[in-house]
Amino acid sequence: MRSGRILFSLIVIAVAGYAVHTASGWTFKAKLFPLTVAIPLIALAVVQIVVDLFAKAETERGPAVELDFAADVPFAVARGRVIGIFLWILGFIVLVYLLGFPVAVPLFILSYLSFQSGVGWLTSVALTAAAWIFFYGLFQRLLHLRFEDGLIQTFLGL
């Protein structure tokens, strides 16, 4: 936790440092606000690192006004599930990029329900069909939202 927090502070310093470095070449108007914000941000992140390194461990439960993650799942299992869900999300984005929303949505829902949720094929197909009708009916027919074609359709000229 402590090393993770230090790493996070270092990332914040890197981001703010990049901002200061980039902004320093701009006109006064353009750089005033970013510099006003980024310099104190670096200072606070450094203070946080010093506190994390040298002060006693915190006794508080964590930040107020925040959610608590599940604590009753073994670490290794939790880590596997976190990586898994982020991979699913990335997969969905790649699907949308390649095939566009109208195709990616049913494909993703069907795959997730079948392979990850462990739902039978028939139920998966029924739920996917319901989701697609909802998607098509509301977003495309009623709200007339425009969804770009995927890379594959564009490439094939479909």
Place this chain on the structure above:
Amino acid sequence: MFDALIDGLFLVLQWKAFSLMMVGMALGFMVGLLPGIGGAATLALMLPFIFKMAPVEAFAFLLGMHAVAATTGDITSVLFGVPGEGLSAALVVDGHPMAKRGEAGRALGAALTSSLVGALIGAVTLALAIPVVRPLVLTFGSPELFMLSVLGISCITSLSGLGARGQIRGFAMGLLGLLLSTIGQERQSGMLRFDMGLMYLWDGLDLVPVLVGIFAIPEIVDLAVRGTAIAGERKKENLQAGVIDGVKDTFRHFWLVFRCSAIGVWVGIMPGAGGGVAQWMSYAHAVQSAKDAKDREGFGKGDIRGVLGPGAANNSKEGGELIPTVAFGVPGSGAMAILLGAFMIMGLVPGPDMLTKHLTVTYSMVWTLVIANIIAVLLCLTILNQLAKVTHVRGALIIPFVLFLVFVGSYTSNGQIFDLIVTFLFGLLGYLMVLLGWPRPPLVLGFVLGKLIETYLFISVSRYGFAWLSHPVVVILIILTAIVIAYPFIQERRARSRRSGDA
């Protein structure tokens, strides 16, 4: 004036206007439930349909839709931890933990009832304020608005961490939010900042992908990790009893609901501040109303006051936003700017005419807000039983549907694949922040307010030099900001001296 008020009511109750209001409400209900697609976007989509309507019918249709979208946005925030609208994000913080605890009915009952109370207060304020609001708004120039924004950020940062160390992280995240808001074209000089050579970033990061990513993705990850339903393995609550508890909570903390509604109205009146600010400021106020640090500990873990405050402000701001829109033609938010378009389509000019010649139309708007909110809340309370059952459905079944809605919602903001990438990146950031104990609310508020703060600061400095710092309202706001920052330290000190006194 009284005659106009009554005439306004009868105009809304005419079958055609009333039917159109119901159609608008049905649309707003669905849109409000969808993550990321805000009332403003729907208003814009529906604008072309009002050309053939009379003014009263058009405003009944549009305002009915807008008012309901704000109310039903609360439902997804509580049930899934996914902000139904960008504006409902503050409700996630305490509403969703309650749902996880098996108290979804109570949280929704409280959110909806406080929304109704807020909406009514907003509408009454609109009705009363129209003749007297002008001098009030004119007292707030750029310096005052700048300090008001700084006060808002200070409120949420000072409350976001337990103890001094937590505050360091809170303020750091507030600054990071402000820094993120500087991405894109600078308004005064037109210079591109931090655009990384991507045209997508020229307009800056869009609010919806950022908000939805930072709040929704960590909840989805948590649901996947737990492998249970949202409400865990808990038995189903007695929902009706829960809902009634939530309704009772609203009246038990009525004074808080009233104050937060007033905050919503006030922020709504201020041009440009917007509903997200109103929600976070009232959330901060609710937290700050806690008696001591111990009383405050429950916030973020499912404290009913954290639901009531944002719930009330969310709808009271509608009335507030309409005041400058109708009275001066100065829209209080993006949605009101679109509504201003409706005025033009109808051939109405906001300003003195709306308070004299078209006063009946103006009051019909007040009645639309009142009637639409009452119907929406009663309808929601009736079907809550069915809605809250979702929290007991296995998480693995819900995740793909929530993900699909989250990403479609994000995509609608710009219609680009980058919207999805930004959602993913901010989801990852949000997850790491929760995991490592860095608070998200200050970052979000900093991001929401950043562009405004920069503009107000620039105008203040260009117009007044440093003399703006001595404006009376600015001085009051500076003192208030200092108190807000010092308050947690004073509370902690008091608690320590009390403990040492007891020993």
